[in-house]
Amino acid sequence: xxxxxxxxxxxxxxxxxxxxxxxxxxxxxxxxxxxxxxxxxxxxxxxxxxxxxxxxxxxxxxxxxxxxxxxxxxxxxxxxxxxxxxxxxxxxxxxxxxxxxxxxxxxxxxxxxxxxxxxxxxxxxxxxxxxxxxxxxxxxxxxxxxxxxxxxxxxxxxxxxxxxxxxxxxxxxxxxxxxxxxxxxxxxxxxxxxxxx
Amino acid sequence: xxxxxxxxxxxxxxxxxxxxxxxxxxxxxxxxxxxxxxxxxxxxxxxxxxxxxxxxxxxxxxxxxxxxxxxxxxxxxxxxxxxxxxxxxxxxxxxxxxxxxxxxxxxxxxxxxxxxxxxxxxxxxxxxxxxxxxxxxxxxxxxxxxxxxxxxxxxxxxxxxxxxxxxxxxxxxxxxxxxxxxxxxxxxxxxxxxxxxxxxxxxxxxxxxxxxxxxxxxxxxxxxxxxxxxxxxxxxxxxxxxxxxxxxxxxxxxxxxxxxxxxxxxxxxxxxxxxxxxxxxxxxxxxxxxxxxxxx
Numbered sequence: 001x002x003x004x005x006x007x008x009x010x011x012x013x014x015x016x017x018x019x020x021x022x023x024x025x026x027x028x029x030x031x032x033x034x035x036x037x038x039x040x041x042x043x044x045x046x047x048x049x050x051x052x053x054x055x056x057x058x059x060x061x062x063x064x065x066x067x068x069x070x071x072x073x074x075x076x077x078x079x080x081x082x083x084x085x086x087x088x089x090x091x092x093x094x095x096x097x098x099x100x101x102x103x104x105x106x107x108x109x110x111x112x113x114x115x116x117x118x119x120x121x122x123x124x125x126x127x128x129x130x131x132x133x134x135x136x137x138x139x140x141x142x143x144x145x146x147x148x149x150x151x152x153x154x155x156x157x158x159x160x161x162x163x164x165x166x167x168x169x170x171x172x173x174x175x176x177x178x179x180x181x182x183x184x185x186x187x188x189x190x191x192x193x194x195x196x197x
Numbered sequence: 198x199x200x201x202x203x204x205x206x207x208x209x210x211x212x213x214x215x216x217x218x219x220x221x222x223x224x225x226x227x228x229x230x231x232x233x234x235x236x237x238x239x240x241x242x243x244x245x246x247x248x249x250x251x252x253x254x255x256x257x258x259x260x261x262x263x264x265x266x267x268x269x270x271x272x273x274x275x276x277x278x279x280x281x282x283x284x285x286x287x288x289x290x291x292x293x294x295x296x297x298x299x300x301x302x303x304x305x306x307x308x309x310x311x312x313x314x315x316x317x318x319x320x321x322x323x324x325x326x327x328x329x330x331x332x333x334x335x336x337x338x339x340x341x342x343x344x345x346x347x348x349x350x351x352x353x354x355x356x357x358x359x360x361x362x363x364x365x366x367x368x369x370x371x372x373x374x375x376x377x378x379x380x381x382x383x384x385x386x387x388x389x390x391x392x393x394x395x396x397x398x399x400x401x402x403x404x405x406x407x408x409x410x411x412x413x414x415x416x417x418x419x420x421x422x423x424x425x426x427x428x429x430x431x432x433x434x435x436x437x438x439x440x441x442x443x444x445x446x447x448x449x450x451x452x453x454x455x456x457x458x459x460x461x462x463x464x465x466x467x468x469x470x471x472x473x474x475x476x477x478x479x480x481x482x483x484x485x486x487x488x489x490x491x492x493x
Contacts, residue, residue, distance in 0.1 A: 008455050009239055011214040013429075030456060045215050046239065047275050053237035053451060079215075091274060105274060111212055111298035112321050116204040133211045134276065134298070172211050 001186060004029040004038030008054045010046020010079055014171040018179050030054075032063035040073045040186035043080030045133065045169055048105070051079060052094055065096055073162040073185040074098065075178075081165035082136050089139070099160045100142025103167070107137035117168075119151025124177045130156060130168035138167060148181075198339075198393050200318065201405065209323035209343035212276065212298065213407040216240055216344075216430050220420070220451050221409075223247050223434040226265060227272040233437070236447035240276040240299070242432065243269045248305045248352025248488065249435035249474065258306040260288040263295055270297070278325070283492040284310025293322045299344070301325045304491035305351045305434070314492060317341025327411065329362045329489055331369040332388030335398070336493075338406055339391050345404055347428070348489040349412015352435050354476030356419040358489060359412045360426065366408065367427040373399040412489065415440070415473045417453030417466040424457035441471035 003019055005012045007028035019026040027038060035041065041064070043051075055061045067074055074096075076084040085103040088095050108114070114133045121128045130151055138155045141147055149157035149166065157166040157178065162185055170178040200206050219239025224230040230241045245261045246254065260281050270277045276298035281288035283302055288309075292300050300322050302315055317324040318341035326337035327348035334345045347366065349359030369388075373395065376384060381399055385392040397405050410428035414420055415436035423431060431454055433447075440446045449466040456462030484490065 007218065009218040011211075011217060013217060014214055030459075046217075047215070047219065049234055049275055050219055050237045050239045050451070053448075054455065110270075110296045111276065111323065112293070112296050114208045114212065116208060131207065131211055133208060133215060169211060172207065172214070 001025065001039045002027055002037065003183070003186065004035065004041040006041060006043045006051070006080070008046075009050045010044040011169070011171060012044045012046075014169070015042050015044050015077075018171050018176060022176060022179060022183065024183060032058055032060045035063055035067065038072070040075070040182070041067060042182070043074065043076040043083055044171070045078035045080065048079045048082045048093065051083065055083075056094060061094070061096065065098065068098060068162040071162070073164070073182060075163075075182040076165045077169050077171060078133065078135055078167060081167050084163055084165045086142065087140075098163045099158055099165055100145045101138050101158055101165070102140035103136045104139050105136050106134050108132060108135050110134065117151050119149055119156055121149035121157060121177060123148055123181050128177065129173045129175055130170075131172040132168045135167045149178075198391075198397065198405070200341075205321065206343070210406050212323055213325070213344035216276070216409075217407055218455055219430050220447075220454050221278065221430065221432045222437055222447060223432075224269060224438070225261075227268040229438055229443070230269040230273045230277075232444050233447055234273040234275050236444060237451035238275060238447065239430070240278055241269060241273060242301060242434075243277060243279040243297070244305070247435040247438060249354070249439050250352075251305065252352040252486070252488075258282075260285070260292065260306070263291065266292075266295060266297060270295075280306055281315070282306040283308040284313050284315060286315045289315050289320060289322075289324075293320055297322060299323050299325055302342075303327060304348055304488050308491050314340050325409075327489075327492070328366070330365045330388075331398070332390045333493060334366060334404060334408075335388065335390035335394040338404070339394060342406065344407050344409065346409040346411040346432055347423075349410065349414070350479050350482075351412045351488050353413045353479055353482075354415040354436060354439070354474040355479050356413045356415070356422060358479055359410050359414060359419075359423055362412075362489075363410055363423055363426045363428055366404075370398055370402055370404070374402045414450075415476060416470075417449045417463055420450045421453045421457035421463045424454060430454070435474055439474035446470055446473075
């Protein structure tokens with residue numbers, strides 16, 4: 001299994017470090033045609049406006065939308081979560097629309113409001129250290145989506161089908177619970193038909 | 198280092214991590230900031246005059262006016278940085294009160310203190326500082342800089358100094374990785390940097406904070422060059438808004454920075470760009486005209 005990390009801009013290297021620690025093969029993805037070589041994709045933190053400059057050309061957004069249909073899971077953190085959401089506010093912008101949530105950008109405030117907080121995840125039951133950096137807030141969770149982590153009474157990680165999103169940065173902590181959960185989704189994936197890989 | 202596990206430190210370096218692979222563009226007003234964001238900048242740097250104009254017009258260069266910084270913050274959704282004079286901790290306090298996302302303690306502005314830099318650990322807003330070599334980088338990190346950029350020669354439109362500084366830092370880091378413990382003590386003395394940080398670099402082969410490039414980047418190929426030399430993102434100052442078509446040049450540099458390892462993409466970004474800023478032969482500048490020698 002090989003996990004792709006979208007490496008257009010942002011903290012893609014931090015995700016690579018986590019996958020190294022977990023002993024998983026990974027590759028950076030910068031173009032839509034590179035998606036065929038990976039079995040799952042992580043969309044890192046960074047600036048969504050920058051990433052969209054690349055995603056809105058060459059059919060990149062459409063190629064990403066097809067991933068769950070092809071049985072390939074997606075995991076987005078912070079900017080990645082915004083890109084996975086169905087609806088983005090402040091300001092409204094294009095997204096993949098794969099997880100039925102409404103997400104508000106920079107909703108905690110500017111960098112002075114960035115912080116390490118503690119929340120709980122249903123994935124581990126144990127308290128989870130969460131790094132929020134100019135983070136978005138999930139304002140609405142649709143019926144199909146399932147909250148898998150909360151912090152200060154707000155949903156901060158949500159999954160729907162093969163898509164997982166977190167408004168914080170698990171890649172900047174030593175707790176690998178979310179990445180491991182994502183890898184389980186990827187491993188559970190049915191084998192691709194012969195000739196496709 | 199004892200502060201590496203502090204939550205505030207981790208959040209500061211965390212924002213620097215988010216900027217990797219991107220282009221931070223100098224802007225002097227909200228209109229330029231909007232152009233930069235639309236072109237794909239991952240952050241903007243608010244300042245009163247771009248370095249090329251500071252160089253031309255002379256006088257004391259200070260922090261930008263709060264009014265302009267506020268307008269820029271209200272216009273874009275990406276992080277907004279602003280510059281303070283070296284050692285001017287009150288300008289930094291004011292920028293923190295204004296809630297900018299990053300403070301650049303910059304040699305581009307006229308230094309306020311010729312001996313000391315700002316003690317950056319006491320601020321909640323992260324700082325970026327320039328450097329010309331590894332010793333300078335580690336001194337700034339010891340003072341609390343969460344992001345390092347090579348100084349290059351700002352406002353010159355000439356990448357030669359940015360290359361020199363990136364090669365100096367990366368080369369010295371490589372040497373440290375093969376040194377014996379007892380040699381690191383001497384090296385720490387030579388670099389004028391804390392032994393703990395020198396040991397950290399020797400063990401990891403890189404800086405404990407992201408390492409970006411600045412000062413003289415004017416073309417997509419310049420951006421790809423410093424990225425291939427080890428920069429993790431680029432600052433572009435005068436290079437964009439002193440060119441004949443800022444919007445197109447900004448987009449091109451963003452493309453080249455992401456696809457820096459792909460010559461065809463850098464070629465595509467380099468086509469039909471209009472005139473780059475004219476640029477200066479840095480060798481013709483007198484010592485007093487150099488910006489990079491400010492702050493040690």
